[in-house]
Amino acid sequence: MERKKITTIKEIAKVLNVSTSTVSRALNGHPGISPVTTDRVCKVAREQDYIPNRAAISFSKRRSYTLGLIVPEFSEPFFCSAFTAIENIASTHNYNIMIGQSYDDMETEIKIVKKFMNHRIDGLIISIAKKGSDYQQLSALEKLNIPVVFFDCVSDRTDIHFVASNLQAGLLKGIHELVAAGHHKIALINGPAALSASRQRLVAYVKGLKEHGIELKSDFIVATDLSREGNLSALNKLIELNDPPTAVVVFNDYVFLDCFGVLNSKGLKDLFQFISFGNLPDWGLFEHRPFGSIEQFPAEQGSIAANILIQLMNEMSVEEQAPVRCFQKYVDSDIIFFRDSAKVD
Structure with missing residues (x-):
């Protein structure tokens, strides 16, 4: 032919x-x-x-019209929802997207950033790896006037552009409902201590207990590295307490699923009431669900992050230098309750 x-x-x-x-x-x-x-x-x-001819247009305008997006794993519904929103904004402004999955591994994240740099992306949106992130590598992008916007899992630096969830809003509502149902022994299975999101959960948890005059017990706070083994180890620490909790706040829905699976297999499915984070969109398919799951609005976070990045790139194309101010936005979380009653027996 x-x-x-x-x-x-x-x-x-x-x-x-x-x-x-x-x-x-x-x-x-x-x-x-x-x-x-x-x-x-x-x-x-x-x-x-x-x-x-996009290549010719890019050359003349000194842009690749390509954005980079790095997330831990696209199989997670949270990141699928965020990606759809980001792609819609990018398409409106005639940008393509290069995507990469870090699998929560810092070395993988570094390799992806280097690959994106070689392809001359115009900007990057990233949810950093939960097992650590190389901020020096991301700073190298900014030195090349390639703006970086963090979302969901963000850096602790104060000089960055980010969109994140205000986790406190949803968790305080959840703790209030647990207390109303008679729970005064509420524990926390938190994530890695180095993670900003873990510190946010801890602060909200402590505040929720304080609002209801509940004593803070150090043995009610345990941590996991978010692996299945780590999740179950944290759960067992709570089960083995002489005076165990009646309700548990867990880092996310996946931690809940690991914990509940073990409890159910031991005939202890009603031992704890759970509040988790993430609000999986397919909870309706599960026979057993947490008492409540905190919605972090990934699509809204993604849209805001993409719009911030577009604005940054437009400003830098005019000024040829990074804007002095930082764009920082929190999206209030909420909680979805799945059970009518969580009363203590």
């Missing part, structure tokens, strides 16, 4: 007997080109199935 020849701006200009610059400006809606000429150019372009 004979390959179809690709139509170029030069050929459109030849048909209309105008300059290539006139065709280029008309196709880009330049105000200096009359509406009549613009219509003629666009008509011929449609008839000849003209496709813009």
Whole structure:
């Protein structure tokens, strides 16, 4: 089969007997080109199935029109929802997206950042690895005037652009409902201590107990590295206490699923009431669910992060340097309750 020849701006200009610059400006809606000429150019372009040469456009504008997106794992519904929102914003502004999965591993995250740098991305959105992140590598992007916007799992640095969930809002509601149901022994299975999200959960947990006059017990606070083994080890520490809790706040829905699976297998499914984070969209398919799961609105976080990145790139293309101010936004969390009653027996 004979390959179809690709139509170029030069050929459109030849048909209309105008300059290539006139065709280029008309196709880009330049105000200096009359509406009549613009219509003629666009008509011929449609008839000849003209496709813009993105590489040439990128070269002339010193942009790749490509954004980088790094998340721990796209199989998680949270990041699927965020990606859809980010992609919608990017598409509106004619950007493509390169995606990478860190699998919560710092070394993998570094490799992805280097690959993105080699492909000359214009900007990066990242939810950093829970097992540590190389901020020096991300700073290298910023030195090249490639803006970085963090979302969901963010750095502790105060000089960054980020969008994150205000976890306190949802957790305080959850603790209030547990107390109303008679729970005054509430524990916390938290994530890695080095993680900003873990510290946020701890602060909210302590505040929730204090609001209801509940004594803070150090043995009610345990941690997991978020592996299945780590989750079950943390759970067993609570089970083995002489005076165990009746309710447990866990780091996320996946920690809950690990913990509940073990309790159910031992015939102890009603031992604890759980509050988790993440609000899996397919909870309706599960026979057993937590008392409540905290919604962190991934699509809203993704949309805000993408819009911030677009604004940063536009400002830097004009000023040719990073903006002095930092864009920082918190999205209030909420909690979805799945049980009508969580009363202590």
